[in-house]
Amino acid sequence: MSKDNPDTMPLNAATRWADTDQDDVFAPAVRVTLSWKDVEEAVEQGAVMPSMAHTLWAYWATPGSPTRVVAAVREQVPFEAVPVPKPVARRVAPVAAAPSGPRFSFTNTLYYFGGMLAIGAMSLFMTLGWESFGAWGLLAISAAYLLACLKVADHLKERQLPVPAGILATLAVVLVPLVVWCGQQLMGLWPPGGPESYSAYHTHINWRWITLEFAALAAGVVMLGRYRLPFMVMPVAVTLWYMSMDLASALMQNDGFSWEFSRDVSLVFGLATCAMAVWVDLRCRAATEPDWRQDFAFWLYLFGALMFWGGLSLRDSGSEWGKLAYAAINVVLVFVGAAIGRRVFTVLGAFGVAGYLGYLSHRVFQDSLLFPFALTLLGLGVVALGIWWQRHEDAIHASLSAWVPAGLRGEAAQTEFDTEPPVKVPG
Numbered sequence: 001m002s003k004d005n006p007d008t009m010p011l012n013a014a015t016r017w018a019d020t021d022q023d024d025v026f027a028p029a030v031r032v033t034l035s036w037k038d039v040e041e042a043v044e045q046g047a048v049m050p051s052m053a054h055t056l057w058a059y060w061a062t063p064g065s066p067t068r069v070v071a072a073v074r075e076q077v078p079f080e081a082v083p084v085p086k087p088v089a090r091r092v093a094p095v096a097a098a099p100s101g102p103r104f105s106f107t108n109t110l111y112y113f114g115g116m117l118a119i120g121a122m123s124l125f126m127t128l129g130w131e132s133f134g135a136w137g138l139l140a141i142s143a144a145y146l147l148a149c150l151k152v153a154d155h156l157k158e159r160q161l162p163v164p165a166g167i168l169a170t171l172a173v174v175l176v177p178l179v180v181w182c183g184q185q186l187m188g189l190w191p192p193g194g195p196e197s198y199s200a201y202h203t204h205i206n207w208r209w210i211t212l213e214f215a216a217l218a219a220g221v222v223m224l225g226r227y228r229l230p231f232m233v234m235p236v237a238v239t240l241w242y243m244s245m246d247l248a249s250a251l252m253q254n255d256g257f258s259w260e261f262s263r264d265v266s267l268v269f270g271l272a273t274c275a276m277a278v279w280v281d282l283r284c285r286a287a288t289e290p291d292w293r294q295d296f297a298f299w300l301y302l303f304g305a306l307m308f309w310g311g312l313s314l315r316d317s318g319s320e321w322g323k324l325a326y327a328a329i330n331v332v333l334v335f336v337g338a339a340i341g342r343r344v345f346t347v348l349g350a351f352g353v354a355g356y357l358g359y360l361s362h363r364v365f366q367d368s369l370l371f372p373f374a375l376t377l378l379g380l381g382v383v384a385l386g387i388w389w390q391r392h393e394d395a396i397h398a399s400l401s402a403w404v405p406a407g408l409r410g411e412a413a414q415t416e417f418d419t420e421p422p423v424k425v426p427g
Contacts, residue, residue, distance in 0.1 A: 180212050
């Protein structure tokens with residue numbers, strides 16, 4: 001402050017940089033949990049300007065922000081204590097927040113693209129040329145790859161790089177069936193009469209692969225408990241899909257192959273996998289440790305829904321009532337997916353409903369000049385339905401979530417908005 005003008009302020013005010021200059025304070029992996037009371041205390045201590053307090057809090061707590069944690073606000077701070085502008089007052093429902101997952105970004109796209117190439121190289125794209133190494137050579141190479149992947153995964157996780165660490169750990173799980181197959185070949189435990197090439201593991205249905213699949217499931221569960229990275233659930237879900245086909249092959253050894261039986265086994269496995277996904281989802285949402293509050297159920301939902309819907313769609317109803325029941329089940333899938341925030345059910349259900357409507361159009365307007373017009377109207381009707389759904393998605397989601405257990409409600413069910421739009425915060 002100048003003596004000539006008492007109202008002036010020094011240009012360079014003193015800061016608290018020396019007090020906060022610590023190695024672990026500004027690390028990218030560090031996260032903090034704040035409430036409005038913490039912001040008020042920061043204002044009293046001079047760390048935050050009063051004019052910026054409301055702006056910061058509105059930016060952090062706005063609906064859709066990754067920093068907004070509704071459940072924590074409900075438990076720690078009464079609704080009356082949180083200053084919210086009246087036009088956008090909201091009512092908070094006491095539901096668990098959905099587990100977090102990696103964001104879609106160009107960096108993560110590179111991670112997953114490169115990881116899938118590496119995983120495919122050791123699974124789907126393994127050529128017969130690899131057989132020239134023999135069982136001993138393949139065992140040595142696959143074991144070295146597996147140990148190297150685990151070592152690199154440990155290093156990446158220590159450096160707070162969970163996405164590439166999860167990809168490397170997933171590659172290690174994918175290599176387990178190859179290691180087991182080499183061991184069975186060397187010890188003479190491979191059942192005779194089956195495929196003699198490991199590359200057939202991903203292309204041929206055979207009951208002899210079940211031992212490899214059990215080993216992959218066990219390794220996946222053990223490594224998942226160690227690394228706690230969601231992408232590692234992917235090989236577990238794929239293995240369950242493989243097992244549904246190979247188990248059907250094992251059960252049909254005496255009676256010969258039956259496509260209908262294999263289809264029904266896929267349907268049952270799909271239901272069981274979806275039930276497992278619900279259990280995992282509930283555990284993740286109720287978890288208190290950050291490592292477990294991640295979306296470990298995504299891949300189980302995906303492959304479980306595909307197995308169930310595929311088996312259901314391949315069934316021949318044989319009657320109009322059966323086809324109507326198929327359409328009704330798909331309608332239920334649409335609403336279930338919307339209620340729990342899992343789009344895979346909504347997408348598959350929409351395909352099923354569209355297929356049934358197309359069947360009706362074909363039956364009603366068969367050999368008729370009106371058939372193209374019926375298809376056009378059907379397509380435009382679906383587009384109109386999509387527009388209507390998009391405009392009312394939040395309200396529909398909130399209504400559907402009322403029928404779902406609190407632990408499975410999606411993000412959209414956590415808040416109910418008034419009619420007026422929220423205030424936009426600069427920045």
